[in-house]
Amino acid sequence: xxxxxxxxxxFIKGLWDENPVLRMLLGLCPALAVTNSAINGxxxxxAVVFTLVLSSTIISLARNIIPKEVxxxxxxxxxxxxxxxxxxxxxxxxxxxxxxxxxxxPLIVVNCIILGRQEAFASKNPVGRSIIxxxxxxxxxxxxxxxxxxxxELLGVGTIFAVQIxxxxxxPWMVMxxxxxxxxxxxxxxxxxNWLNARRAK
Amino acid sequence: MTKSYRLILVLTATAxxxxxxxxxxxxxxxxxxxxxxDKVLNDALSxxxxxxxxxxxxxxxxxxxYFGYDAQNNVKGIAFLTEGNGFQSKLRILVGMDAGLTxxxxxxxxxxxxxxGLGTKIExxxxxxxxxxxxxxxFDGLNITNKITYLKxxxxxxxxxxxxxxxxxxxxxxxxIDIINxxxxxxxxxxxxxxxxxxxxxPAIDAVNETVFDPELVPEGAEILTIDDKxxxxxxxxxxxxxxxxxxxxxEGFQSxxxxxxxxxxxxxxxxxxxxxxxxxxxxxxxxxxxxTTNSDPEWFLKQFTNLNVQKVIIPVATTPxxxxxxxxxxxxxxxxxxxxxxxxxxxxxxxxxxxLNRKANRYGN
Amino acid sequence: xxxxxxxxxxxxxxxxxxxxxxLGICPFVGVSKKLGPAISMGMATTFVMxxxxxxxxxxxxYILEGLNLQFxxxxxxxxxxxxLVQLVEMFIKKVSKPLYDALGIFLPLxxxxxxxxxxxxxxxxxEYNFIESIxxxxxAGVGFTLAIVIMAGxxxxxxxxDVPEYFKGAPITMIVAGCLALAFMGFSGLI
Numbered sequence: 001x002x003x004x005x006x007x008x009x010x011f012i013k014g015l016w017d018e019n020p021v022l023r024m025l026l027g028l029c030p031a032l033a034v035t036n037s038a039i040n041g042x043x044x045x046x047a048v049v050f051t052l053v054l055s056s057t058i059i060s061l062a063r064n065i066i067p068k069e070v071x072x073x074x075x076x077x078x079x080x081x082x083x084x085x086x087x088x089x090x091x092x093x094x095x096x097x098x099x100x101x102x103x104x105x106p107l108i109v110v111n112c113i114i115l116g117r118q119e120a121f122a123s124k125n126p127v128g129r130s131i132i133x134x135x136x137x138x139x140x141x142x143x144x145x146x147x148x149x150x151x152x153e154l155l156g157v158g159t160i161f162a163v164q165i166x167x168x169x170x171x172p173w174m175v176m177x178x179x180x181x182x183x184x185x186x187x188x189x190x191x192x193x194n195w196l197n198a199r200r201a202k
Numbered sequence: 203m204t205k206s207y208r209l210i211l212v213l214t215a216t217a218x219x220x221x222x223x224x225x226x227x228x229x230x231x232x233x234x235x236x237x238x239x240d241k242v243l244n245d246a247l248s249x250x251x252x253x254x255x256x257x258x259x260x261x262x263x264x265x266x267x268y269f270g271y272d273a274q275n276n277v278k279g280i281a282f283l284t285e286g287n288g289f290q291s292k293l294r295i296l297v298g299m300d301a302g303l304t305x306x307x308x309x310x311x312x313x314x315x316x317x318x319g320l321g322t323k324i325e326x327x328x329x330x331x332x333x334x335x336x337x338x339x340x341f342d343g344l345n346i347t348n349k350i351t352y353l354k355x356x357x358x359x360x361x362x363x364x365x366x367x368x369x370x371x372x373x374x375x376x377x378x379i380d381i382i383n384x385x386x387x388x389x390x391x392x393x394x395x396x397x398x399x400x401x402x403x404x405p406a407i408d409a410v411n412e413t414v415f416d417p418e419l420v421p422e423g424a425e426i427l428t429i430d431d432k433x434x435x436x437x438x439x440x441x442x443x444x445x446x447x448x449x450x451x452x453x454e455g456f457q458s459x460x461x462x463x464x465x466x467x468x469x470x471x472x473x474x475x476x477x478x479x480x481x482x483x484x485x486x487x488x489x490x491x492x493x494x495t496t497n498s499d500p501e502w503f504l505k506q507f508t509n510l511n512v513q514k515v516i517i518p519v520a521t522t523p524x525x526x527x528x529x530x531x532x533x534x535x536x537x538x539x540x541x542x543x544x545x546x547x548x549x550x551x552x553x554x555x556x557x558x559l560n561r562k563a564n565r566y567g568n
Numbered sequence: 569x570x571x572x573x574x575x576x577x578x579x580x581x582x583x584x585x586x587x588x589x590x591l592g593i594c595p596f597v598g599v600s601k602k603l604g605p606a607i608s609m610g611m612a613t614t615f616v617m618x619x620x621x622x623x624x625x626x627x628x629x630y631i632l633e634g635l636n637l638q639f640x641x642x643x644x645x646x647x648x649x650x651x652l653v654q655l656v657e658m659f660i661k662k663v664s665k666p667l668y669d670a671l672g673i674f675l676p677l678x679x680x681x682x683x684x685x686x687x688x689x690x691x692x693x694x695e696y697n698f699i700e701s702i703x704x705x706x707x708a709g710v711g712f713t714l715a716i717v718i719m720a721g722x723x724x725x726x727x728x729x730d731v732p733e734y735f736k737g738a739p740i741t742m743i744v745a746g747c748l749a750l751a752f753m754g755f756s757g758l759i
Contacts, residue, residue, distance in 0.1 A: 025597060025738050029682045033590035070209050074216050076650060080643040081220040085227055088639065092234035095242075103689040106642040110682040112594060157328070174320070179588050180750040187735075187742025194734035220643060228639040458636075 007132050014136025021144045021186075022193040026112040030104050031145055032182040038161045041149025043097045045142025047090065047105055051082045052114050052138040053131060056122040060130035063123045075118045076109070083108045113137060144189075151185055152176045243296075246310040250298025251279040256529075258517040261549050262392050270298075271517065275527050277301045282389050283312070286381035288324075289373040291315035297382055299346070303390050309341045309382070321374035337375070340365050346386055350379050429561045432554055437465075444468045449554050450479065453546030458482035460491075460543060466512075470555040476507035476547075490533050491540060503540065506530045507547075515548050572703050575696075579707035585683060586715040587749040592683030596716055597741050606720035607713070614709025616656065616678050617687050620649055621705025624688035625698050645688040653678055683712060718748060 020026045027048070035041040055078050059066070066074050087105040090098040098105070108114065117137055122130040150160045156177030158166035166172075175181050247257050247268055254270030261267070270279040281298040294313035299306055311325045326334045333339070344350065345363045352375060358364035367375035427434040437446035447468055452461040461480035466473055478492050493500045509525060510516065516528045518541055523529035532540045583589060586596050592613070599609045624645055632638050657675045660668045678684060687708055691701045722744055731740050 026594075028593040028597065029590050032593060066212055067205075067209050070213050073213060073647070073650065076646055077213075077216045077220050077643060080646050081223060084224055084639065084642045087642070088227055088231040088235070092231040092238070095235070095238045103686065103693060106689055107591075107682045107685060109642055109646050110685050175750070178749075178753065179590070180746040180753065182590070183742045183746030183749055187739045187746060190742065191732075191735040191739035194739065198734060221640065224639055224643070232639075 007129070010129055010132045011136040011139075014133065014138070014140040015143065016140070018137070019140045019144060019193070020113045020137055021141060021148075022190055023197075025190075026116060027141060028186070029107065030111060031141075031148060032179075032186060034101050034104050035145055035149040035152055035182060035185075036156070036177045037100075037153045038146055038150040040097070040100050041145035041147075042142065043090070043094070044101055044104065045138070045145045047083075047086045047101075048108060048111065048113070048141050049135070049138040050086050051079065051108055052117060052134045054082045055079045055114060056117060056130045056134035057127060059118050060122040060125060060127045066123070071123060072115075072119075075115060075123075079114050079118070080109045113141060148182075148185055148189060151189075152181050156181060242312070246296045246312060247281060247298075250281050250296050250308040250310055252298075252307065254278050256517050256519055257281075258515045259545055259548065260515050261552075262395075265389060265392055267389070267393070269515070279307055280393065282385065284381055284385035284389075285313075286377065286384070288314060288316050288377040289321050289371070293324075293377060293381060295378065295381060297341075297385065299386075303393065304345065304347055306341045306344045306346055306382075309338055311338060311378070316371070316374050320368070320371040323368045323371055324374050324378050327368075337366075337368055337378075341382075349383050350386075352376060352379050429557050432557050434554070434558060446474050447558060449550070451546055451550035451554075452480075453542060453549075460539075460546070462543065462546070464547065464550065464554075466551070466555075470551070470559060471511065471513050473507045473510045473512055473551075476504050478504065491543065494533065503531075503533055512547075512551055516544050516551075518544050572700065575700055575703050576707040576710075579704055580711040580714060581752070581755045584715055584752050585686075585708045585711040587745065587752045589686070591686040592681055592712050595678075595681055595683075596712075596719065596745070597738055600716050600719040600723055600741065603717065603720045603724060606716045610709070610713025610716050612675055613678060613681065613683065613712050614706065616653060616675070616684060617709040617712075618702060618706040619652060619656065620684050621687050621691055621701045622698070623648060623652060625691060625696070625701040628688075628692050629698075641689075641692070646685055649684055649688065653684075683708070715748070719745065722748075 014020070016023075018024060021028065021031050030044050030048075034044045055075070058078050059075060062074075083106060086108070087098075090101070090105060117134060121133045125133070154160050154165055155173045156175070158164060158170050158172050173181075176185065244257075247270075248254070251257060251268065251270030253272070255273050256271045258269050258271065259266060260269060266283065268281040269277050270281065272278045279298050279300055280303070281296060283294065283296050285292060285294040287293070291314055293311065293316075296310045296312055297306060298308050314322065314325055316322050316324065323329075324337050327336060328334055330336055340358065340360075343360055344365070345361050348363050350363045350365060352358075352365045352367045352372075354367050354369070354372070356366070358366045365375070365379055425436045425438065427436055433449065435448040436444050437448065439445050445468065446465055447470070448463055448465040450461060450463055452459055454460075458481055460478065463477040463479050464473065465475045465477075481489070481492065490496070491503055494503060499505070506523065506525075507530065510530065511526050511528050514528055516530055518532045519529045521531070523531045530540075530544060532544075579585065585591050586593065595609055595613070600606050627644060627648060628641070632641055632644065653675055660675075687705050690708075691704055694704070696704055719741070723741065726740060726744070735743070
C-alpha cells in the first residue's frame, strides 16, 4: 500500500507541483514554438512522452553500468537515439504533423526536461519509479502544451482541435497564433499558476 | 587503467547500439517517408495536369518539367515547380499549363509559411466558407500570353491575365504572381527552344534482333570514342560499320548510386539493351530491378528496355506498356528505384544523343 | 554578397532567433536579469554558434551526406557540439585568461542551449553553402545577443516597476518578450 501511494505521488508531482513548464521553466522553446494549435502542442507532448519514458527506462536499467565520468555523454546518446526514432516515426506515419513541428522534434534532444530527469531521477532510482516519474513529467508537459495550444488556437482562429467553437461573428485575434501570442499566453499561464499555488499554500 | 578502459567501452557500446538501432529504423521508415513525398507531388501533379493518362519528367537546361500525355500520347499539359520568396517564407508553387503555353490550367501552393490568417490565404482562406481556395483558383484558365497582373477591389478579367489580390496580404499575393511570372518567362523560352525534340507522337520503329553490346567488353574490348567529356563504346560489324553505340550512365537510386550500360541503335532511336553495372539497393526491394524473384522472369524489368522506342521520353506506366510509345512498366513496391533509372536514362540519352549525332554530322558530313 | 547581407539581416532582425524562432529561450529568461552577464552570454553564444555552424556544415556535407547517413544527424550533431564546447573551454582557459573569465562560466551552459543545435539543424534545412552557414551562425548569435541585451535592459528597469507579486520573474519576462516580439514583427517584409 505504501509503495502504491509512493507511485501515485511520483506521477502527480509532474502534473502540478513540479510541472516542467509552469513551475520549473524547462522546455520553454518547444512550449512556445509549436503551440499555435492544440493538435501541434499535443503531438509535441506525445513525442516527449515517448522519448522521456523510454530514455528513463533504459538509463534506469543501466544506471549501475554507466560510469559516473561519462554519464552525460551516454545519456545524450540514448536520448538522441530515441528522439531520432520519434522524429522518423512521425515523418513516416503522420507527415502533416511532422511538417508542422519541423526541426523542433530533433530539438527535443536539448530539451532540459529530458536530460534533467535522467540526471536527477532515472540514474538514481529503480525502473518502476523512473518510468512513473517520466510519465508524470511528460504528461504534465503534454497537458500544459495542449492547453497553451488550445487557448491560442481558440482566440487566434476560433477553433480547438480544428472544431469551430467561437460564433461566426467572432473576429479572430490573429496575434495569438503568431509569436507574440505565444509569449503573452505562456507569461499569463505561469503567472496564474503562481497565483493558484500561493492560494493553495494559504 | 581498467577504469578508463571501462569508460571507453561503455561509451563505444552505447554509440554502436544507437547506430545499429537507427539504421534498422531507417530501413523501415525511409521508404514510407519517400513514398509520402512522392504521393504529395503526384497528387499535386494530377491536380494541375487534369485528365492526363501519364505524366513523365524531363529535364531541359537543368529545369525539370512534367509532361502530361493523353491516351493518344499527345502532350496535353506541361507543369513545372518553381520557388521564390514570399512575404516571410519560401513559397514553392507547382504550375500546370496547357500544351500551347497560353493558359494556366491550375496552380498548387506546395509550401508556404506566410502570416497565419493573412498570407496563408494564398493557399486556403478559412474565412470564405463557400470557397476557401478562391485565391489559387483564380489561376485556373488564366491567360498567360501577357504578364499576370493584380488588382485590388475590382473584378479581375481572366482573359487579360488579371488576379485579385488578398486584402491585407497584398505582398504575399504579389509574391505568388511575381514568382509565376518570372518562371513563365524563363520556362516558356526553354520549352520553345527545346520543344520539337521530345513532345508528341514519335515515328514507329521496327523491332530488330541483333547482337547487343556485351558489357563484359567494357572498357577493354570495345572501340572507344570520346567526344567532349562523354565516352562512347562502339560496336562494329565485320565491315567496320557501327551497329550499336553504348555509354555508361549513373544516377542516384533509392539508396545507392546506380550505374548502367545503355546500348543504343546507331541513330539513337531505340535502345538495344540495358545492363546494370553497379547497384547496392535494398535486398528484395530495389534489387528487383535486376533480379525480381516475385516474377517468373526475374529480369523482366531490364528486358523491357530492349527495342524500346526512345525518340521521345521514356514514360513509366503502371499498366501494360507499349514499347513504341517509350513506355516501361514500373516495379510496384520499388517505384523509387525503377523511377530513378528511367529519370536517369531520359537525361542521359538526351545528352549523349545530341553530342553523338551532332559530332557525327560534323565529322562524316552526313 | 547580397545574399550574405540578406542572411545577416534576416537572422538578426526579421527572423530573430529568440523572438521569432523561439530558440535559446532558457538562457534568454535565465541570464537576462543584469546587463553585464547578458552581454557576456551573448558573446559566448555568438562565438560557439559561428564555430558550430562551420563544423556542422562540414560534418553534414562530408560525413552524413557523403556516406548517406542523414538519419544519424541528431545524434552526431549533439555529440560534436558537446565535445566542441568542451574543447573551446579548455582552449580559451589555456590561451587567454581574461577571455576565459569573461566567457568561461557561460560555456558549459551553452551545450544544452537549443539555439546551438538549432543552428546546425536549420543550416541543413536551408541548404546553405559553407560561407552562408558561417554567416548564418554568426548572425543568429548576433540576433540572440540583441534580444538578450534589450531584455536585460528592460528587466533592470522593471526592478523599479510595481509588478503584481505573482507575475514577478518569469511571467513578466514572457509578457515583455511578447511585446518585443510584437515590435519585431514590424520588420517582417523588410526582405
